[in-house]
Amino acid sequence: MKKPYIFCHMIVSIDGKIDGTHKALPERKSSADFFYNVAFGEDSHYDMQAWLSGRTTTDEAFTKYKEPDVDKSAAPVPEGDFIVETDLPKYYVSVDPSGKLAWDNNTLKYRDTKAHVIEVLTEKASNEYKAMLRKLNISYVIAGKDALDYEVLMEKLSDLFHIETLMLGGGAVLNWSFVQAGLCDEVSVVMAPFADGSASAASLFETKEGLSTDTPVSFDLDHVESKEDGTVWLRYKVKN
Ligand SMILES: NC(=O)c1ccc[n+]([C@@H]2O[C@H](COP(=O)([O-])OP(=O)(O)OC[C@H]3O[C@@H](n4cnc5c(N)ncnc54)[C@H](OP(=O)(O)O)[C@@H]3O)[C@@H](O)[C@H]2O)c1
Incomplete structure (x- = not known):
């Protein structure tokens, strides 16, 4: 792999x-x-080019357990992943299989480090959630149907974002x-x-x-x- x-x-x-x-x-x-x-x-x-965080860690540190601001009548989004070009030196890879996190921006700051957000979703995530991410220019990848498919995720992080070293950050x-x-x-x-x-x-x-x-x-x-x-x-x- x-x-x-x-x-x-x-x-x-x-x-x-x-x-x-x-x-x-x-x-x-x-x-x-x-x-x-x-x-x-x-x-x-x-x-490292990126660090990976679980959904709870992101809610505690950045999105504060708010409700995502979705448009329930959003038009169907295209199938597959959504990749946004960025000049930032790092990615924040957020494991959020169901699409729960209330992002309001496609970047975050951890001390002096600015990073572009990549959401890791499964097919469980709703159309309206993906539409919200697209509106905010937040990259997302689909890795798995109901559960996270590790192999698919590893390949996408390597091939689509050229991540060679990844920090597992809790x-x-x-x-x-x-x-x-x-x-x-x-x-x-x-x-x-x-x-x-x-x-x-x-x-x-x-x-x-x-x-x-x-x-x-x-x-x-x-x-x-x-x-x-x-x-x-x-x-x-x-x-x-
Ligand atoms: N001291 C440190 O260096 C440090 C660093 C980071 C975090 N923390 C602390 O860690 C605590 C949070 O940790 P936590 O263990 O409760 O939660 P977590 O690992 O941050 O997040 C767990 C959630 O992430 C998703 N997830 C994680 N692994 C997955 C997988 N393999 N497949 C599918 N989904 C997966 C699931 O989301 P869903 O529930 O949405 O399915 C899961 O419930 C916070 O208190 C934070 O302050 C400390």
């Missing part, structure tokens, strides 16, 4: 949580800056589904020296019924680096 090189890059607490009240601690900023620079900074370790459900599908090549964990003991906050990886199971996976340790502020950077190759 033709596919980009995929690394999962996440910042976690010392108990492996990717969310929780510890994120609000001002002292965590230097770990968060290191996390950003590894993937997005001027001298970044990775040279959340927990998206990350684990890609690891379980055998698509993740490397895991980069930035461990920030904080915790909050939350019993409900998501961990680095989580199963979701219908998307993934708890089949174990092994990793080879590739790199360990510690920083003066207590941040630890771990990189693993996935034993696929």
